[in-house]
Amino acid sequence: MKQIIIDVRDVVTAFGEHLIHDHINCTVRENEIYALLGGSGSGKSTLMREMILLERPQSGTIHVLGHDLSKLTPLEAAGLRRSWGVLFQSGALYSSLTVGENIALLYNEYTDLSPKLIDELIQLKINLVGLPPHAKHLYPSQLSGGMVKRAALARALALDPKLLFLDEPTSGLDPLSSRQFDALIQQLRDLLGLTVIMVTHDLDTIHHIVDRFTLLGEKKAIAEGNLREVLAIDHPIVDYFFKKGPHGITC
Amino acid sequence: MQSVIPASLTITHESAKTLLKCKGDWTIENLLEVADQLENLTPQPNIFWDVAEISEIDSAGIALWQLSNRTLEQKGHKCETIGIRNEHSRLYRLLYSESFQNSPPPDSPSWLYRLGRETHFSVLGIGSFLSFLGEAFILLFFTLRHPQLIRYRSIGTHILETGANALPIIAISAFLIGVVVAYQSVVQLQKFGADIFIVDMIGISLTRELAPLITAIVVAGRSGSAFTAQIGAMKMTQEIDAMKTMGFDPFTFLVWPRVFALMIVMPLLIFFADMVGIFGGMVIAHAQSNLSFTEFIHRLQGALALKHYLIGILKGPFFAFLIAFVSTYRGFQVSMNTESIGHYTTKSVVNSIFLVIACDALFSILLTELKL
Numbered sequence: 001m002k003q004i005i006i007d008v009r010d011v012v013t014a015f016g017e018h019l020i021h022d023h024i025n026c027t028v029r030e031n032e033i034y035a036l037l038g039g040s041g042s043g044k045s046t047l048m049r050e051m052i053l054l055e056r057p058q059s060g061t062i063h064v065l066g067h068d069l070s071k072l073t074p075l076e077a078a079g080l081r082r083s084w085g086v087l088f089q090s091g092a093l094y095s096s097l098t099v100g101e102n103i104a105l106l107y108n109e110y111t112d113l114s115p116k117l118i119d120e121l122i123q124l125k126i127n128l129v130g131l132p133p134h135a136k137h138l139y140p141s142q143l144s145g146g147m148v149k150r151a152a153l154a155r156a157l158a159l160d161p162k163l164l165f166l167d168e169p170t171s172g173l174d175p176l177s178s179r180q181f182d183a184l185i186q187q188l189r190d191l192l193g194l195t196v197i198m199v200t201h202d203l204d205t206i207h208h209i210v211d212r213f214t215l216l217g218e219k220k221a222i223a224e225g226n227l228r229e230v231l232a233i234d235h236p237i238v239d240y241f242f243k244k245g246p247h248g249i250t251c
Numbered sequence: 252m253q254s255v256i257p258a259s260l261t262i263t264h265e266s267a268k269t270l271l272k273c274k275g276d277w278t279i280e281n282l283l284e285v286a287d288q289l290e291n292l293t294p295q296p297n298i299f300w301d302v303a304e305i306s307e308i309d310s311a312g313i314a315l316w317q318l319s320n321r322t323l324e325q326k327g328h329k330c331e332t333i334g335i336r337n338e339h340s341r342l343y344r345l346l347y348s349e350s351f352q353n354s355p356p357p358d359s360p361s362w363l364y365r366l367g368r369e370t371h372f373s374v375l376g377i378g379s380f381l382s383f384l385g386e387a388f389i390l391l392f393f394t395l396r397h398p399q400l401i402r403y404r405s406i407g408t409h410i411l412e413t414g415a416n417a418l419p420i421i422a423i424s425a426f427l428i429g430v431v432v433a434y435q436s437v438v439q440l441q442k443f444g445a446d447i448f449i450v451d452m453i454g455i456s457l458t459r460e461l462a463p464l465i466t467a468i469v470v471a472g473r474s475g476s477a478f479t480a481q482i483g484a485m486k487m488t489q490e491i492d493a494m495k496t497m498g499f500d501p502f503t504f505l506v507w508p509r510v511f512a513l514m515i516v517m518p519l520l521i522f523f524a525d526m527v528g529i530f531g532g533m534v535i536a537h538a539q540s541n542l543s544f545t546e547f548i549h550r551l552q553g554a555l556a557l558k559h560y561l562i563g564i565l566k567g568p569f570f571a572f573l574i575a576f577v578s579t580y581r582g583f584q585v586s587m588n589t590e591s592i593g594h595y596t597t598k599s600v601v602n603s604i605f606l607v608i609a610c611d612a613l614f615s616i617l618l619t620e621l622k623l
Contacts, residue, residue, distance in 0.1 A: 095588045112283055113311070114290070120314045123353050124346050128310075133354035141588040160279060160309040191345045 002029040004063075005163065005195045006051060011060035013046060020046055021057065022219040033189055033196040033209050037241065038216030044199045045167060047216070051197065052086055052165055053077060065163065082110060084163040085156030089171060091148040093140040099126070099151045100136035106158040125154040130184065146177045157188070164188075166198035170205055178202060182209045203242070215241065256306060257281045260288050269294035274304045277312025289319045296328055303334025313343055383580045387510075390502040402508045409512030413474040414520060420473065424465050425457075425524035429531025432456060437539045446540040450547055453532035454555035458563045462524040464611055467570040470517065471603040475578035478509055479599040482582025483592040491583075501583075510575040518567035525563065558623060562614070569610055574603040 006028035013021040020043040028034045036044040049055040051062060053069060062069045067080055093102050100122050107118045126136055129150040140148060149169065156164060169185065170178035186209045189196055200206065206213060206227065214224045217237035223230040231242055256275040263270045269292075275281065300316065320330050335343070360368075394400045436452045482505055485491050491501055529551070536542040581599035585591050 095590050111279055111311075113279075114286060117286060117311070117315055117318055119353070120318045121311055124310060124314055127349065128346060136354060137356055139588075141586070160311065187345070191341055 002031065004028070005030050005065060006034075006197065007061075007063040008047070008051075009061045009063075011047070011050065011057045011062060013043065013050065013055070013057045019219055021060075023060070024216070024221045026214040026221055026224055028195060028197055029212075030195055031189065031193055032211040033185070033198070035206055035210040035213035036197070036199045036216060037201070037206065037213050039237075039241075042216040043219070044216050048165060048167060048197065048199050052084065053081070082159060083161055084165060085159070085161040086165045087149070087152050087156045087167065087169060089167040091140065091152040093148060093152055093155065095140050098137055098139055099131070099143070099154070102140075102151065103155050103158050106155070110159060121158075125157055126151075128157070128188075129154045130180070145172050146174075146181075149173065149181065153184075157192075160192070162193070162195060164194050164196045166196065166200075168199055168201065170200065170202045175204075178204065179208070185209060255281065258285045258305075258312070260285045262288070262292065262294075264295055267295050268297045268299065270299050270301060272301045272304070273316075275306060277305050277308040277315070279309055279311035282311055282315055286315055289315070292319075292323075294323065294328060298323060298328050298330045300330065300332040301334050302332060302339070303336065305336070305339065308339050308342065310342070310346055313339075313346055317347065380577075380580055383583070384576065387502050387506055387576070390500055391507060394503050394507065400503055402504060405504070405508035406512045406515075409509050410516050412477075413470065413509075413513055414516035417470065417473055417516075417520065418523065421466055421469055421520055421524055422527045424469055425462060425528040426531040428461050428465050429453065429457060429528035429533075430535050432461065432528075433532040433535035434539070437535065441540065446536075446542065447550060449532070449536050449540065449542070450550040451554040453529060453536075454551050455559050457528040457532070458525045458555065459559040460563070460611070460615075462528050463521050463563045463566040463570065464607070465528075466517065466520045466524045466567075467574065467607040467611075468604055470513070470520065470571070471574045471578075471607060472600055474513065475574045475603045476596050476600050478575065478578040479582040479585075479596045480592060482579055483585030483595060486583060486585045487587060487592065506576075506579045509579055510572060513571040513575040514568045517571035518564045521564055521567045525560065562618060562623065566611065566614060569614075570607050573606045573610060577603045577606060 004027055006026075008024060008026045011021050011024045012019075024047065026036075036047055038044040046055060050057050050069075051064060053072075056070070064080060065083060067076055072080065093099070094105070097105065103122045103125055104118055107113060107121060111118075113121075122136060123133065126133065131147060131150050131154065135143070135147065135151065140151070143151060149172075153169075164185075166185070170181055173181060182205050185196060185198075188194055198205075198210075200210075210227075212224065212226050213230070215222045215230060215238060222235055222237050223233045230238060255278075258273070258275040258277045258281045261272040261274070263272070273285075277285070300320070302316070305312070316332075320332075324330055433449060433453055436449050437446065440446055440448055440452070482491075485505075491505075494501055494504060533542075533544055533547050536547055537544065578599040581595040581602070585595050
């Protein structure tokens with residue numbers, strides 16, 4: 001059995017009176033591509049935000065890399081934040097900095113490497129995510145949507161994290177770019193030994209690269225497992241997501 | 252978690268040959284010492300990298316190895332790497348799949364080019380402001396022929412927002428200006444025993460110059476910046492595009508209501524500032540030279556000719572027009588990045604205050620020539 005990277009137990013989240021999660025459980029294992037799936041407003045992004053310390057659940061525990069997130073000291077939290085990379089839905093590149101400076105920020109802040117080596121690393125990351133070399137000197141406003149995602153991925157990978165969080169990585173990309181992005185993530189997982197957790201709606205992504213996923217709906221985790229296991233479950237939301245409609249997957 | 256073995260490098264020199272034996276974890280946190288060693292290396296012509304004992308390597312480690320390798324080769328050394336482990340070579344092939352290309356930063360242009368470009372854009376900026384004004388006026392005439400298009404409700408909202416809600420800050424500013432002017436003049440006038448002339452001083456300078464100017468500056472800072480930010484935010488969220496596609500013209504819906512509201516409100520605000528400012532002067536005159544309020548007002552009726560007051564009020568709509576147009580125009584210039592909203596809001600306030608002062612100077616010259 002592979003090591004457990006993220007363990008979510010009995011998480012309850014509510015914003016005011018509005019209940020989002022009602023005792024949710026899920027487990028992410030090492031080196032897998034794990035997806036959180038669900039309709040709009042099902043709380044999948046909130047669950048991810050709780051995993052990366054941006055929100056706190058009302059009750060329940062979340063363990064990431066063996067740390068209980070509710071009992072972190074500031075120092076542990078800082079260490080944990082260094083060990084993951086996050087790709088936000090809209091990229092969230094700092095708009096006053098070029099792509100290169102966006103990546104360099106992490107190296108300058110967290111390492112004492114020489115400028116030449118940092119420069120080499122930036123160029124490597126840019127090549128790695130498939131951006132053209134001159135993209136380093138461009139500002140986020142000069143990039144297309146797909147390039148912003150790639151640049152944000154390069155920034156997320158800057159410190160060679162073992163854990164990568166992706167918030168709707170393929171939203172806003174055309175189908176071909178989406179598949180290329182999926183392939184890139186799969187390749188990075190295989191070669192860098194990453195564990196990838198993503199929030200997605202994209203059924204093609206689920207079909208092609210995701211190993212296991214959780215389907216959220218009605219405030220609960222309805223199903224967890226790989227595609228075949230989930231499809232075997234008889235539940236209206238599973239039917240809604242996978243079997244009906246023009247985009248359904250049938251196996 | 253595995254224990255961390257810091258990266259280490261053992262250098263052995265033989266005849267015409269340097270052996271670099273790499274060991275440990277070549278990961279980003281542990282590289283510093285090795286990087287220094289490689290920096291200060293003076294090797295023999297032939298270099299061998301022995302990487303077989305590297306336990307773990309990440310992209311920073313590989314980059315360091317490749318960067319040093321390339322630098323040494325450029326210096327004319329012959330490099331060879333032995334003992335690459337399979338899992339490491341996969342990462343290497345991923346990172347250096349294509350031959351490494353570094354792109355140099357684009358040249359920064361000469362000062363002459365930059366000066367020319369700035370001038371060019373300044374001139375273009377004036378042109379685009381004029382065309383903005385022109386388009387606004389075409390829409391105004393169109394709207395006047397179709398009065399049902401006038402957005403009365405919107406004008407009302409903006410009157411409340413830019414007028415009534417601005418009263419407290421304008422009261423404080425005008426009162427303080429009255430106090431300052433009174434204090435400064437009382438000291439000088441007392442030397443000549445001409446205390447009573449403080450009434451003329453305050454009455455004329457406030458109503459004619461200071462109250463309109465202070466009001467305009469407060470309004471530019473308060474409402475002008477708000478206009479730019481509101482319209483800029485709408486531009487960023489594509490609300491303006493949505494309005495256009497529905498056939499709602501942004502000029503009739505966003506620009507003219509703001510301009511009209513401000514033009515209506517400004518003279519009223521100036522009148523208010525006149526009153527509060529003179530009151531501020533009265534308080535100081537009473538405190539410093541025992542001039543009673545009744546005496547002050549009696550003197551004011553003689554000293555303050557109607558024209559001074561009217562000139563001050565008359566400036567209001569002009570200032571309002573400039574402030575409202577500059578700030579809405581800057582709002583429409585906001586582009587899709589987060590920085591630009593702050594950039595253009597700053598520009599809008601700076602531009603409108605400058606234009607207000609320039610317009611005031613023009614009034615002074617004109618009215619003096621007209622002997623008013």
